[in-house]
Amino acid sequence: MAELDGEVARPGSGERVILWSLPAVVVIWMAAFLLFPGFVPPMSPRASATEVADFYDENLSRVRYSMILFNWFCVAFIPILMLIAERMRGMAHRTPVLRYCVIGVAGAAPIVFLTSTVFWLIAAFRPDRSPELTLLYNDLAWITFTCGVPFLVGLCAFLALAIAYDAQERPVFPRWVAWFNVVIAVALVPAGFAGLTPSGPFAWDGLVSFWVRNSAIGLWIVVMAVALRQAMDREPGPDRGSSGDPARTEIGAEA
């Protein structure tokens, strides 16, 4: 860290700007969520092809504009996740492996959501298409959206483990954040099984697969934003790392 003397730019410069983009992103997401007529209440997997086609026919504009919003802004969450990845440099790890895991899944998770918006938008593109095909695109969108949790589960699990391994006097994130991530990961797991049943709490419109899953994601965003802000406040200035914990020897720390 000897290279950090002189007029070198602070490594954390600009991070507050990214953090404060979060409220804007959340507002847009909430707006898009409420604008999409298929979320409140969630569309039923038991609906027939004709019913689904009628749904798109009647709600064409709202489907299109809400999904275009999601299509634009689902990836806006990646910078926030990168702030978390940056905090991981301060953890008492010997290697950057867990940070690499987090960076990897942080990139892939929004891309899954992006894919589902593509299917919704195709379904709405030609309302005169045969109902059979509209149903097909609708199924693809809902399965991608609901079941597509692998990278979110991975994100929570990797963060939990990284925090658990962060054995130092003043850990980057408090210990309870690890447990919180485990709880969220567990809450997301049932959604992966939504394809197995068209009705009940595990169906894609069910209590567990829809409401619990999406509330968990919302809660995760809020809690992690708070934890992230605290971690950023706790961090010492430009000389961070030099004061240090001898355990802070991650070889990628200056990468």
Added chain:
Amino acid sequence: MATTSTETTTSTSSRLRTFVAWLLLVAVTVIYLGIDHSADDGGTLVASTAVTVSAVLLALVKVRIIMRELMDVRHAPPFLRRLTDLLVAVIGVSLLATYFVGQAIA
């Protein structure tokens, strides 16, 4: 750079040896022309086990010359010499075995 007379001699002899290897490879390639015509009846091609087997065997001879002379395996330790010979054998056995097994099934 001092070039002793022995070095010059070996260099000349190895140059000649490499040239002879190349000449042999070209000669074997030209033999294929003769083999090719031996089986064909005018313009149409005719299946022939003799042609197939000799084509594969001649190719293996060429492969071995390339490995020994051009790739310099003849100066390599015994393990590599044996391994490359084993490879030639494995290729030959696999190709001919598949061919004959295939014929037997067909």
Added chain:
Amino acid sequence: MSIVSNLRADPKRELWFAWYSTVAFYSLYSVVFFGLTRTQPPGKPWLEPEQTVEWFAGRQDGLLVGFALIFVLGGWSATAIALIAYSIRRMSVSRAFAYSYLVLYLIAAVPGFLFICVAMTVGAMRPERSPEAQQWLYDLGFLSFSGTMGVFLVGSLIWMTAILLDKNRVFPRWFGYLNLCNALTEVVIAPSWIFQRGVLAWDGVIAWWIDVAVFGTYTGVFIYLLREVIVRDDFGRGPLPDAPPGRPRRWHPLAKVVR
């Protein structure tokens, strides 16, 4: 000694976590694709629409349960990629190689293994769907899974170049060349976009059986070699030392548990 205490006490615990996860993930992957869903070896590319309906009906539960497991645990694949990225990071080459490898494989995971999960789940959840639509899903599943193997071409070449340029002796050089062998067989899968039957179709002798044999060898070899890298790693910047002398080599991941 158990794996758990091994993971807690060892200063290399993050690396061991990633390594055991790699083994576990590849095992899960094999069980799901070969066992539960029976999507490997793959279905026939030349099936008529009605036959794909039967294909889906014949393995409905397996497809739904198997791919649900991938939906839940697929993110685990990141550990293998992160560990490889770390191995490249430990070499005397630019970090650009490690980051390229990490980003390339993880983003490619979406079309590479998530699409087949989505397509097969959608196909299995409504067996009454029209035969043409079922065939469309069948094609989407297999082609997105097999056809995108070409991504590994560039991935293997990145790893190969890093290994051959590396002066820290992280991997033996022959493994660098094995990456080239693997890259060259990834090319072979491309004709599966063209052929519906024959040796180059997605279930063909060349495009599937030989490819899987090479890829399986490659995967087995790199999992073993990654283990050697972890054992040898000294967290320094220079050349990796040889394996510590006098220490018994643990050939099997569970050998320590058994002892």
Added chain:
Amino acid sequence: MATATDTTDTSPDERVPGETGMWFFVLFESLIFTSYFCVYLYFRTQDEGAFLEAQSALRLPLGIVDTIVLLTSSWAIARSVQEARAGRPAAARRLAFVTIGLGAAFSALKLVEWAHLIGDGHTFTSSDFMQHYFFLTGMHAVHLLIGLVALGILVHQLADPHRRSQETIETCATYWHTVDLYWVLIFAVLYIVR
């Protein structure tokens, strides 16, 4: 010359030409190619008539010229290695450029042959034989392109005495020989086998 090894033709020392790792590649890749040939030969025996008919579209003289061009390139790179070993990098470079030229000539001939075949309606998808033909020659072309990269590295090494390494030169040459080696086998099974 410090970079030239002590080993000459008469030396009793036995040594692996180039890196051992490259020889691992040669053996493993040869086995993969052998498996492709086996698949081809097997399917050929199952439908000999159709294979023979499609095979008659190939022009043997062109194949022979191809082969001789590539054999000559192999000779040139073998000579180049000898010159480099004897401490004559300028001569070695000239021969390496001859090799590159012959490799390019082979590729050009291959393109002419492919163009002829496609012009006559023989494509990747037109028959089982042509599927194997384009697959094997295409895979070979990929190996050849990588070989040209290897030759580029070899020339680059020869250009500067500071980075010159006889081992790297021999490794690149060994790779180039395998391009020749695989062609010899491909030529036999595609053009000659009946």
